[in-house]
Amino acid sequence: MLLKELHLKQFRNYEDLSLSFQDGLTIITGENAQGKTNLLEAIFLLSLAKSHRTNQDREMISWETDQAIISGLIQTKNYEFPLEMHLTQAGKIGKVNYLEQEKLSQFIGKLNVILFAPEDLQIIKGSPGGRRKFIDAELGQAQPLYLQTLLDYNRTLKQRNRYLKEFGYRSTFDELYFAVLTEQLIDQATILIQERKRFVKALEELAQPIHTELSKGRDILELSYKANHSTLNGIDESELKDAYQDLFNQAKEREKERGVTLYGPHRDDLEFLINENNAQFYASQGQQRTIVLALKLAETELLKQLTGEYPVLLLDDVLSELDDGRQHILMSHIEAKVQTFLTTASIQGIELDALNKAQILKVRNGEIYSE
Ligand SMILES: Nc1ncnc2c1ncn2[C@@H]1O[C@H](COP(=O)(O)OP(=O)(O)OP(=O)(O)O)[C@@H](O)[C@H]1O
Ligand SMILES: [Mg+2]
Incomplete structure (x- = not known):
C-alpha cells in the first residue's frame, strides 16, 4: 500500500502543503520543532482517525483557525482512492472516495500504518x-x-x-x-x-x-x-x-x-x-x-x-538510537517492499546505502524543501 500524495490545510504548523511521495524510503529531516512529527501524525490520522499523541483533536488545528483538512491519495494493488479528514471545532468527518462516512469506524483502516516512535x-x-x-x-x-x-x-x-x-x-x-x-x-x-x-x-x-x-x-x-x-x-x-x-x-x-x-x-x-x-x-x-x-x-x-498489503511504516526519530548493525537489519526488512517515512534531526549517521535511495525532504517552520 502506498501513500502517493499528502495535502495539509491548517494542520498544526502547516498552512497549506502538498507533497508527492515515491515508494521506498522518504527521509524527513530538520531541526527540532519544525514539523517532522506533525507530518507523521497527519499520515497516522488518515489511518486511525486520531492522533498518536493527543486525544484532543482540536490541538491539531492550526492556532487561530477553526478547521483543518488532511487528505491523501492511497494506492493499493487494485485501485487508487482519496482519503480526507476534516477537523472542526464541532468534531471530525472522514471521507473515503469523497464520500462522507457515517461512522469513523468505516474510515479507519482504509490506509494501514505502523508507527514506531520513542514513546x-x-x-x-x-x-x-x-x-x-x-x-x-x-x-x-x-x-x-x-x-x-x-x-x-x-x-x-x-x-x-x-x-x-x-x-x-x-x-x-x-x-x-x-x-x-x-x-x-x-x-x-x-x-x-x-x-x-x-x-x-x-x-x-x-x-x-x-x-x-x-x-x-x-x-x-x-x-x-x-x-x-x-x-x-x-x-x-x-x-x-x-x-x-x-x-x-x-x-x-x-x-x-x-x-x-x-x-x-x-x-x-x-x-x-x-x-x-x-x-x-x-x-x-x-x-x-x-x-x-x-x-x-x-x-x-x-x-x-x-x-x-504491506502497511506504510512511520519511524519517528528512532534511527539515531540504533547502531549500524541494527540499522542495516531494519533497512533490509523494509527495503523495496514497505513504503517508509523516517524523521531525523540529522542525516549524519544514517547508513549510506539507505540514504542513496531515499527521497529527502527538509522541513523548516512548516515548509518543505526537497534536497
Ligand atoms: N495547532 C498548532 N498550530 C500551529 N503550530 C503548531 C500547532 N501544534 C504544534 N505546532 C507547532 O509545531 C511544532 C512541533 O512540531 P513537531 O512536533 O512536528 O516538531 P519536530 O520537527 O518533530 O521536532 P523534534 O525534532 O523536536 O521532535 C511546535 O513547536 C509548534 O510550534
Ligand atoms: Mg518530533
Whole structure:
C-alpha cells in the first residue's frame, strides 16, 4: 500500500502543503520543532482517525483557525482512492472516495500504518493500558469486525459499570437486566480475547526470528496474553465463555460493592519475556528498543498477512538510537517492499546505502524543501 500524495490545510504548523511521495524510503529531516512529527501524525490520522499523541483533536488545528483538512491519495494493488479528514471545532468527518462516512469506524483502516516512535518503549515498561492500545490499534485497522466488537464491548462495559455504580444509590437491583448485560459483555469479551490471543501468537512467531537476528542470537523473545484472572489463562477457546460466566457469578456481590466490572479484556495485559524473564522488569534500555523494533517489523509482516498489503511504516526519530548493525537489519526488512517515512534531526549517521535511495525532504517552520 502506498501513500502517493499528502495535502495539509491548517494542520498544526502547516498552512497549506502538498507533497508527492515515491515508494521506498522518504527521509524527513530538520531541526527540532519544525514539523517532522506533525507530518507523521497527519499520515497516522488518515489511518486511525486520531492522533498518536493527543486525544484532543482540536490541538491539531492550526492556532487561530477553526478547521483543518488532511487528505491523501492511497494506492493499493487494485485501485487508487482519496482519503480526507476534516477537523472542526464541532468534531471530525472522514471521507473515503469523497464520500462522507457515517461512522469513523468505516474510515479507519482504509490506509494501514505502523508507527514506531520513542514513546513506544512504554509498550514494554509502561502500564497494561498502553499494551492493550498497541494490540487494539493493529487489530482495529486490520479487522473491521474486531474494531466493531471493541466499540460494542466498550459501550456494554460502560452501561454495566453505570448500573453497578448506581446500585449504590438505589435499593433495587434488576437481576434479569443485569444478567442480560453480563451475557452481552461475555459474548463480546470472548470474541475480543480470541482475536487478541491469535494475534499475539502470530506476532510472536513473526517477531522471534527478527528479534534473534537483532540481538545476534543472544536473546529469546516470547509473548504471552494475560487475562486478568488466572483461571482464564491456559484454557481452550471453547471454555472461555463458561469460565467468564463462573467468574462473574462469583464476583457479583463484590462488583456491587465496588460499583465496577472486575474482569474482562479491558483489564488484560500482554507479557514480554526475554530468556524467560519478564521484560517489563528486567529488560535493559537496549533490550527494550530491540524488542519494540522486532515487534514493529513483525506487525508490518502481520498486517501484510491479514490485509494482503504491506502497511506504510512511520519511524519517528528512532534511527539515531540504533547502531549500524541494527540499522542495516531494519533497512533490509523494509527495503523495496514497505513504503517508509523516517524523521531525523540529522542525516549524519544514517547508513549510506539507505540514504542513496531515499527521497529527502527538509522541513523548516512548516515548509518543505526537497534536497
Ligand atoms: N495547532 C498548532 N498550530 C500551529 N503550530 C503548531 C500547532 N501544534 C504544534 N505546532 C507547532 O509545531 C511544532 C512541533 O512540531 P513537531 O512536533 O512536528 O516538531 P519536530 O520537527 O518533530 O521536532 P523534534 O525534532 O523536536 O521532535 C511546535 O513547536 C509548534 O510550534
Ligand atoms: Mg518530533
